[in-house]
Amino acid sequence: MEKVKNKASKNGKASQTKHPKERYQFWFENMLLMRRFEEKAGQLYGQQKIKGFCHLYIGQEACASGAVSASIKGDKWITAYRDHGLPLALGSEPNALMAELFAKATGCSKGKGGSMHFFDKEVNFLGGHGIVGAQVPMGAGIAFSEKYNKTGKVCFCYMGDGAVRQGAFHEALNMAMNWKLPVIFVIENNGYAMGTSVQRTSNVTELYKLGSAFDMPSEAVNGMSPEAIHDAFYEAAERARRGEGPTLLELRTYRYKGHSMSDPAKYRTKEELEDYKNQDPIEHVRGVLLENGWATELELETIESKIKDIVNASVTFAEESPFPTADEVYKDVYAEADYPYIID
Amino acid sequence: MQEEMRMDPRVYLMGEEVAQYNGAYKVSQGMLDEFGPERIIDTPIAELGFAGIGVGSAMNGLKPIIEFMTFNFSLVAIDQVINSAAKVMSMSGGQYGCPIVFRGPTGNAGMLSSQHSQNFENWFANTAGLKVVVPSNPYDAKGLLKSSIRDNDPVIFMESELMYGDKGEVPEGEYVIPIGKADIKKQGTDVTLVSFGKMMKVALGAAEELAKEGISAEVIDLRSVRPIDYTTVVESVKKTNRLVVIEEAWPLASISSEISYHVQRYAFDYLDAPVHRVTSLDVPLPYAPTLIEAILPNVEKTVKAAKAVLYRN
Ligand SMILES: Cc1ncc(C[n+]2csc(CCOP(=O)(O)OP(=O)(O)O)c2C)c(N)n1
Ligand SMILES: [Mg+2]
Numbered sequence: 183m184e185k186v187k188n189k190a191s192k193n194g195k196a197s198q199t200k201h202p203k204e205r206y207q208f209w210f211e212n213m214l215l216m217r218r219f220e221e222k223a224g225q226l227y228g229q230q231k232i233k234g235f236c237h238l239y240i241g242q243e244a245c246a247s248g249a250v251s252a253s254i255k256g257d258k259w260i261t262a263y264r265d266h267g268l269p270l271a272l273g274s275e276p277n278a279l280m281a282e283l284f285a286k287a288t289g290c291s292k293g294k295g296g297s298m299h300f301f302d303k304e305v306n307f308l309g310g311h312g313i314v315g316a317q318v319p320m321g322a323g324i325a326f327s328e329k330y331n332k333t334g335k336v337c338f339c340y341m342g343d344g345a346v347r348q349g350a351f352h353e354a355l356n357m358a359m360n361w362k363l364p365v366i367f368v369i370e371n372n373g374y375a376m377g378t379s380v381q382r383t384s385n386v387t388e389l390y391k392l393g394s395a396f397d398m399p400s401e402a403v404n405g406m407s408p409e410a411i412h413d414a415f416y417e418a419a420e421r422a423r424r425g426e427g428p429t430l431l432e433l434r435t436y437r438y439k440g441h442s443m444s445d446p447a448k449y450r451t452k453e454e455l456e457d458y459k460n461q462d463p464i465e466h467v468r469g470v471l472l473e474n475g476w477a478t479e480l481e482l483e484t485i486e487s488k489i490k491d492i493v494n495a496s497v498t499f500a501e502e503s504p505f506p507t508a509d510e511v512y513k514d515v516y517a518e519a520d521y522p523y524i525i526d
Numbered sequence: 527m528q529e530e531m532r533m534d535p536r537v538y539l540m541g542e543e544v545a546q547y548n549g550a551y552k553v554s555q556g557m558l559d560e561f562g563p564e565r566i567i568d569t570p571i572a573e574l575g576f577a578g579i580g581v582g583s584a585m586n587g588l589k590p591i592i593e594f595m596t597f598n599f600s601l602v603a604i605d606q607v608i609n610s611a612a613k614v615m616s617m618s619g620g621q622y623g624c625p626i627v628f629r630g631p632t633g634n635a636g637m638l639s640s641q642h643s644q645n646f647e648n649w650f651a652n653t654a655g656l657k658v659v660v661p662s663n664p665y666d667a668k669g670l671l672k673s674s675i676r677d678n679d680p681v682i683f684m685e686s687e688l689m690y691g692d693k694g695e696v697p698e699g700e701y702v703i704p705i706g707k708a709d710i711k712k713q714g715t716d717v718t719l720v721s722f723g724k725m726m727k728v729a730l731g732a733a734e735e736l737a738k739e740g741i742s743a744e745v746i747d748l749r750s751v752r753p754i755d756y757t758t759v760v761e762s763v764k765k766t767n768r769l770v771v772i773e774e775a776w777p778l779a780s781i782s783s784e785i786s787y788h789v790q791r792y793a794f795d796y797l798d799a800p801v802h803r804v805t806s807l808d809v810p811l812p813y814a815p816t817l818i819e820a821i822l823p824n825v826e827k828t829v830k831a832a833k834a835v836l837y838r839n
Pocket of ligand 2: 342370376
């Protein structure tokens with residue numbers, strides 16, 4: 183029986199290992215792309231070019247980047263509606279993602295999903311899901327099929343701190359552990375579910391401890407540190423690949439913006455926000471690159487401007503793309519090509 | 527199920543008591559022995575969780591058969607059916623489908639009182655992205671189940687606890703029945719009786735009674751309620767000019783209301799009487815046999831309805 187690890191500091195476990203230069207370079211570029219893409223998305227939302235619900239990932243980028251660097255090709259990914267970061271980190275086309283926000287036919291989900299439902303089979307991203315907690319058993323099911331087919335691949339199944347209060351979470355963790363499914367359950371604990379703090383939803387506020395109900399290896403990880411996240415994901419994925427089953431990781435992170443575009447986030451203090459901004463993962467990685475002489479200011483500026491170009495190009499692409507035409511209405515509902523829809 | 531599982535290694539069966547117990551109603555008798563615990567999987571009592579596991583595995587390449595001990599308990603899992611299984615194809619712009627079968631018994635099954643005696647065929651049928659199949663006899667059950675397992679869309683396959691004991695001719699060999707094609711069980715000229723699932727017995731029983739009085743009823747088994755084979759119903763009504771729909775569910779927003787709408791819309795000029803229907807009364811089904819008798823559709827009520835549309839008594 184595995185013991186629940188209890189190594190959590192306030193911010194969760196820090197990294198114990200030294201990471202190579204290339205990894206820092208990857209993290210820098212990768213996280214910066216997410217940050218700039220979403221800053222732009224936020225602006226465009228303000229201009230009403232992007233509609234619907236839109237939940238930004240700004241501040242949480244390390245949770246995606248540190249994970250992707252620890253994964254292997256063919257691993258599967260699923261998350262909730264705060265889903266812009268993961269596919270960007272996995273290498274999805276920014277053009278297709280921006281076009282999806284614009285509801286264009288060239289979007290990653292053909293304009294049928296929007297901000298909350300990015301999907302990209304190319305990078306094994308099985309979606310953005312809008313029902314809080316529903317993706318947790320689905321993630322276990324994705325892992326079930328990897329085990330069934332003996333692929334050695336794992337599923338990274340993300341959720342918010344709010345999702346762990348759903349029954350689906352507890353049912354999924356129980357079965358995943360009992361059946362030793364190769365799934366890593368990832369709680370992005372950003373402190374709030376909309377306006378409700380973690381403390382207000384349960385007496386158990388150290389969320390990784392929920393794993394102990396199922397004897398699941400679990401730990402809290404510093405969610406602002408790509409190094410710590412990489413280490414934890416790597417270890418968890420290796421355990422899953424060895425057939426030893428799931429892990430629950432609680433990434434202690436923060437969203438700098440409101441829950442969605444309509445939320446001014448008045449339920450939290452400026453100090454709290456500043457505290458996390460001071461631990462910004464992108465600034466941290468920038469510092470490491472410079473301190474070690476792994477990059478010059480000029481090189482980092484070049485990367486900055488390259489990313490700016492990519493993001494601007496994605497906006498142009500999205501703006502110039504057509505909306506889906508009405509003949510799309512009856513497409514992608516059934517796999518069956520000639521399903522007899524009721525047409526009055 | 528066995529035949530399909532022998533042919534397609536992606537198919538597996540998951541649910542409560544399906545493996546070691548051989549199925550709560552012995553539907554999966556012997557399957558654990560034949561296919562082993564990797565493919566016949568007992569779950570804890572966690573419908574939402576294992577329905578979601580089924581959906582995730584279907585999105586990722588498998589073809590699960592998820593058994594609900596009865597569809598009453600599927601309500602705990604309905605989020606995964608409606609919000610996940612039926613939606614991933616559309617939300618992903620066609621990138622991910624969900625070839626899954628949710629199956630188990632529906633409807634009343636003796637004196638089980640109100641939480642164990644319900645029909646949700648119309649609930650599921652309302653949702654685009656799903657298919658809903660309700661077989662009425664052993665022969666159809668095999669052919670329709672094979673089609674459902676092979677189908678690449680999510681299928682709700684609703685059986686009947688009371689019919690698990692039914693015996694009927696079921697060929698050993700390979701045959702499939704397409705989803706969405708109604709079956710004209712009996713040709714007739716005076717009135718059309720439309721039903722599906724267990725209520726087909728009531729419809730056929732009523733047709734027999736009516737025949738004794740010289741009334742020729744045409745009896746149609748819808749076989750699936752999403753999609754519905756409207757054409758067969760409308761063609762029949764054009765011939766008989768009268769329609770009674772028999773359904774075990776409650777009346778509001780039911781399959782019978784849907785059929786009635788469709789017939790008034792597309793066969794209005796052919797109707798010689800308003801459409802009638804026989805459904806469960808608009809109340810929960812209690813325990814007492816006298817109350818059950820009063821509430822459920824039966825042959826007598828159906829005969830009465832048929833005579834009403836014929837203006838006879
Ligand atoms: C089942 C369900 N209930 C309520 C909602 C509305 N809702 C959307 S997001 C949200 C908060 C979730 O917070 P959390 O899980 O912490 O994720 P975060 O937004 O912080 O990433 C709520 C209540 C929903 N989408 N689904
Ligand atoms: Mg949260």
